[in-house]
Amino acid sequence: MKLSSSVFALLCLILEIVSIALFLRGFFPVPVKSSFSAKSKVTDIPAEPQTGNNAVNSSRAPALLFKRVVIVLIDALREDFVFSSDGRRFMPYTRHVVEKGSSHSFIAKARPPTVTMPRIKALTTGSIPGFIDVVMNLNSPVLLEDNLIWQAKSAGKRIIFYGDDTWVRLFPKHFMEQDGTTSFFVSDYTEVDNNVTRHLDSTLKRDDWDILILHYLGxxxxxxxxxxxxxxxxxKLMEMDDIIKKIHASLISKESEGTLPNLLVVCGDHGMSETGSHGGSSEQEINTALVLIxxxxxxKVGLERPAVVEQVDLAPTxxxxxxxxxxxxxxxRLIPAVFEELSMREQLRMLQINGHQLSQLLQDSNPVFHKEDGYEQFRVAEKAHGSWMKLYVDGNKSEVLSNMGKKVRKQYLDALKAMSSALSKQMGKYDLYSMIIAMTFILQVLFLxxxxxxxxxxxxxxxxxxxxxxxxxxxxxxLCLFGSALHVxxxxxxxxxxxxxxxxxxxxxxxxxxxxAFTCALVGMAARRLPTSNKTPTKVREQKCDVSVTLQHGFLQRLNYRSTNKIRDAQCIGGHIVIGR
Incomplete structure (x- = not known):
């Protein structure tokens, strides 16, 4: 098939673009997303399971646990900055609350890429952003995905934000009041935090907000x-400790008898490597501090070893x-310690809601979801929950009910862990098959x-x-047979x-x-480029002649002369070689 050079170049360009797109599709896995409605609604919350004919199940949302929430996000807060000896020296108040206060402390593991914008997405959506978000980190677009900030605003929560302007770009119309600080000037570690703290005293005195978010960059x-x-x-850690002390004291002073408690969240978005950078997957970069007060x-009555949770667990909690x-x-998945003071019915209800959400996402993103152990475990736990509800409604107060409730809770926790792990692994896997096929086409085109x-x-x-x-x-x-068998x-x-x-x-x-066909054509074109010879080698015969040589100029000369049949215009006849005849 003969092609003009322009058509040939166009076809090669199209094949290269398609191959590169296929490679990128395999290298950047598509995020795990639901194909249902764009945002979750209160009406999507499942009803409590039941067994028998008793229609006592409730489909209403769980009651509020906290009146106000303050989130202090300290950029690059490594877990050892709080939980090691440096934390006791530089953050004494926070360590005192961690060891002896009403708090829960955790090591929250952030997934790579450990840069700010993907970590904010993980904290607010509970999903795992990919490496493509590293590029978008320089110019963060509006976050259209279902997230905690949108849900809070839709529910009438009044939100105030001060700090890194990445939040302002992600949530441009969500805050009642905001003051963004650029993170571009990394040499500034003083004013970038003072711009946040200067609003703190006046804001803490007000009662017209429900959620306060502070993002410190210093x-x-x-x-x-x-x-x-x-x-x-x-x-800098001492400065952050003073701010945490001020916020905590203000929240305690505003609490009164009969009202819901407040919650103070101290966390980091990512850690910091030994060279001071971040973005990779080293332990120092992914291990962040998380303290809930x-x-x-x-x-607490003494120092407890911080439990390990995933950073995405904060969003559903x-x-x-x-x-x-x-x-x-x-x-x-829910952090169980946060809900351990609730009644068994409320705890099971929370776990059921979380399990229902994870099972729906698993169904929508995995064609073989029914083969996942977590999905089956959740179905078993939900049935056991229904049996527990029947006993609870019937007024059973025996130890059987308590033991059964603990068993159902453990079943739910195991199911949540398995489903969350399956979804996280699905997000982190590369499509190696697509990448190999794409590289094959790219190399074929280059060879062509x-x-x-x-x-x-x-x-x-x-x-x-x-x-x-x-x-x-x-x-x-x-090749067709081999390719088809390999694909199957x-x-x-x-x-x-x-x-x-x-x-x-x-x-x-x-x-x-x-x-x-492409491969066979390349082999054919390569064969045409190989050097070929039409001459067949012949055996060289040699003879010794003692001759009189007649030269073109007419002189005679006696000599011993070796000749071969490769010498042109020369003959050896009767012991004479005549040259130039």
Whole structure:
């Protein structure tokens, strides 16, 4: 098949673009998202399970647990800045609350990429952003995905924000009052925090807000300047400790008998490496501090080792604590310690709502969701929950009810852990099959360009690609058979998402035909470029002649002369060689 150089170049360009797009599709996994309505609603909350004919189940949302919530997000707050000896030295008040106050402390693991914008998304949506968000971090677009801030605003919550202006770009119309601070000037670690703190005294005295979010950048900037062991780290941590003390004292002073308690959340969006940077997956970068402080929690009697949770677990915990629906795309699970002071019925209700949301997301994002252990565990737990509800409604007060409730709670927790893990793994898997196929096409096109270069640059500028002859060759059919068998094998045994496996078989088989013909054509073009020789070697015969040589100039000379049949215009006849005749 002969093509003009312009058509040939256009086809190669199209194939390269499609191949690169397929590779990027495999390298940047598609986020786990629900295809249902864009945002969760209170009406989406499932009813309490029941057994028998007793219609006593309730479909209303759980009651509020906290009246107000203050979120103090300290950028790059590594867990050892709070829980190690440095925390006792530089953050004495926070450590005192962690060890002996009404609080729960955790090591919250952030998933890579550990940069600010994806971490804010994880904290507010409960989903796991991908590496494509690193590029978008420089110019954060409006967050349209279902999230905690949108749910709170829709429920009439009044939200105030001060700090990193990434929040303002993600949620441009969600805050009742806001003051964004740019994070571009990393050499500034003083004014960037003073711009936040200057609003604090007046805001804490007011009663016209429900959620206050403060995002401090100074600690992160110090890390970028001189690393986590800089002499500037200690004073900055002491400054943050004073701010936490001021906020906590204000929240305690405003609480009164008979009202709901307030909640103070101290957390980091990511950690900090030993060089002061972040973005990767080292332990120092992914391990962040998370401290929840509220009179609703049991007062501690000594130092406890912080439990490990996922950073995305904060989103569903805050949502149910504020009486809001969990974001549809959240892969997080409730932090059980936050709800341990509630009655068994309320605890099971919270866990059921979280399990229902995760099971719906699993159904919508995984075609083989019924094979997941967590999904089956949740169904079993929900049935056991219904049996417990029947005993509860019947007025059973025995120890059987208590033991059964603890068993159901454990079943729910195991199911939530399994479903959350399955969804998180699905998000983190690369589509290797699509990436390999894309790389194969990219290399084929590059090889084709190399082989066609002499023809494309010739006077006629016509490229001869032997596609038609390839369709009649035996290697073509063998390659088609091999490609089809490989595709069936991969798609029937792949454990993760595969884009090519989701395409129609007719389209995939057409691609296999094209690739096989392409390969055969490349081999044919390469064979044409190999050097060939039409001459067949002949045995060289040699004889010794003692001759009189007649030269063209007429002189005679006696000599010993060796000649071969490779010497042109020479003959050895009767012992004489005549040259130049």
């Amino acid at each position: 600690l992160d900037h110090i890390g970028h300047i001189s690393g986590p062991h800089s002499s500037l780290i200690g004073p 509220s009179p609703a929690f049991r007062r 805050l949502a149910l604590g504020l009486g809001l629906p969990i974001s549809q795309n959240s892969v997080g 360009l190399l082989l066609a270069m002499p023809e494309a640059l010739s006077r006629d500028a016509v490229v001869d690609v032997p596609l038609a002859s390839s369709l009649l060759s035996l290697p073509f059919y063998l 094998l991969v798609c029937t045994s792949a454990g993760g998402p595969c884009y090519l496996c989701s395409l129609p078989w007719v389209l995939v088989f057409s691609v296999i035909l094209l690739s096989s």
